[in-house]
Amino acid sequence: MRIRTAGVVTVLGLALAASGCGGDNSNDEPATKATSPAAGGKLVIWADDKRTAALKPFAEKFGQDNGVTVEVQAVSKDLQTNFVTASQQGSGPDVVVGAHDWIGNLVQNGAIDPVQLAAAQRSSFNETAIKAVTFNGQLYGVPYATENIALIRNTALAPEAPKTIEDLVATGKKLKADKKASEILCLQSGQNGDAYHVYPLYTSAGGYLFGTTANGDYDPKDLGVGKPESIEAFKKIGKLGEKGDGALKRSITGENSIATFTGKKCAFLVSGPWAIADAKKADISYDISPVPGFAGGKQAQPFVGVQAFYVAAKGKNKALAQEFVTNYVTTPELAVALYQAEPRPPALTAAFDQVKGTDPDLAKFSEAGRNGQVLPAIPAMAAIWDPFGKAEAAVIGGADPAKTVTAAGKTISGQIK
Structure with a gap:
């Protein structure tokens, strides 16, 4: 995962x-x-x-x-x-x-x-x-x-769990200024993005992937990517990116995110249970808490x-x-x-x-993960990963959120049969 x-x-x-x-x-x-x-x-x-x-x-x-x-x-x-x-x-x-x-x-x-x-x-x-x-x-x-993923933090660098993503960014910036860390946040993206790991922030900002039917199943006919809610969500994600706060960076990838954390180069890691063995091996003093959402936004919901x-x-x-x-x-x-x-x-x-x-x-x-969302298993989900991830990476790099997400929505819609 x-x-x-x-x-x-x-x-x-x-x-x-x-x-x-x-x-x-x-x-x-x-x-x-x-x-x-x-x-x-x-x-x-x-x-x-x-x-x-x-x-x-x-x-x-x-x-x-x-x-x-x-x-x-x-x-x-x-x-x-x-x-x-x-x-x-x-x-x-x-x-x-x-x-x-x-x-x-x-x-x-x-x-x-x-x-x-x-x-x-x-x-x-x-x-x-x-x-x-x-x-x-x-x-x-x-x-x-x-x-599910959560926020894993180095308690020697960040004793308190941040209540919002803005709190996290503020702490990360101070640690960088004090030369105690080189990154604000280790949340993997890479050049192609990573919809799975950014999803809690996307939901907190009001975005959704699929609506639901009357019986609660995901509805492939109600695609949220490209809707106004997703544009607003990507605007907030963009502000965390390389042209904004610098908390989200394409240089943080699936290959180096955990190693950057265990190397004490960032105080905060968004990852899952699979990261814990490496944290223990590196003798990191850590704690686990929910991924924080945006101030005034919805609760951040990871995929379960x-x-x-x-x-x-x-x-x-x-x-x-x-x-x-x-x-x-x-x-x-x-x-x-x-x-x-x-x-x-x-x-x-x-x-x-x-x-x-x-x-x-x-x-x-x-x-x-208590209030997380079950990862959609509908076939239409196959169309989400690549366009969504590439849109995320582009916006993190400074691309226009509205144009980027609208284009991604059209690509996804065209792939859903």
Whole structure:
């Protein structure tokens, strides 16, 4: 979730638009725990490197209990793209682990199946996590972790949490003047911008991406980018940019934002739980609080994302995959192991309660995301990332907000089908 681009999801939509819904369903009979060859077979799970290591012992036990072979395979790069490509070729996994905002594109292209959780199982999860993996009224994933960004500050440089972004800028400017820091704020942008990390400021200034329908779902027909609210929001973001306060800079990127913070060159970092290990390694005295909004503006709302397990629609052992994600992934033991592999707040309430006593950061990140917005998983979101990010970078660099955001809105509208 550190940075997102349109490339992955846009390619998916184009590549899969004409795809068929076939696949080998010969193993769709109900799974049993018998050890006969008919009940055997192989369950293949794809995940990234960190989750692969955590999953392996649990997968092996599941295999023993069900009389099957379970392979957990690490896909280090472009997991979503590789999953869809392999699925189309009939060589994909049975289960894949990934972000909830994949769902719209994967469902649209027939790559994943709904999952069946009993009411009691659903109620054992964080409500926002269940909402995030629900698409068109159906549950498409079993969530295991939530994530959102917050303001991480070096308490040796900034003892108090800023109430507004203006307070933060004032503190950052003083630290620069006193030669205690070289940057006001580490909020990654780069030359192509980063819609994910700037979103809290965008919402505080009144901007929105999509409106909502009567049932609360995101409405792709109501695009906020290019509307007057978004222009006003980008004007405020522009004032924080290189021709204004200098708090937002294109030189702060996804590659250097955390390192700049841990190198004590800035007191404030906008990032997520993934940054904490580096802060601890650098022996930074830190605290976590919500990203502050503009004075007199709305509350800053970060995106809330969810990591989840999905059942591949074209997997070769779908019934066993359903059994794994619905009755095994839902156990606190596995959720805690995944948390230990990469500390993000567990979506399973029992697991969250189990680990929060040993990790005070969890509650602080959760509080920072309490009023956040579920990251849209609708296919139209694929059209947002690149034009929005480039508009952000241009405005940070001094481009005219009205012209820039209006043009971005037109580009996005043209891509939404």
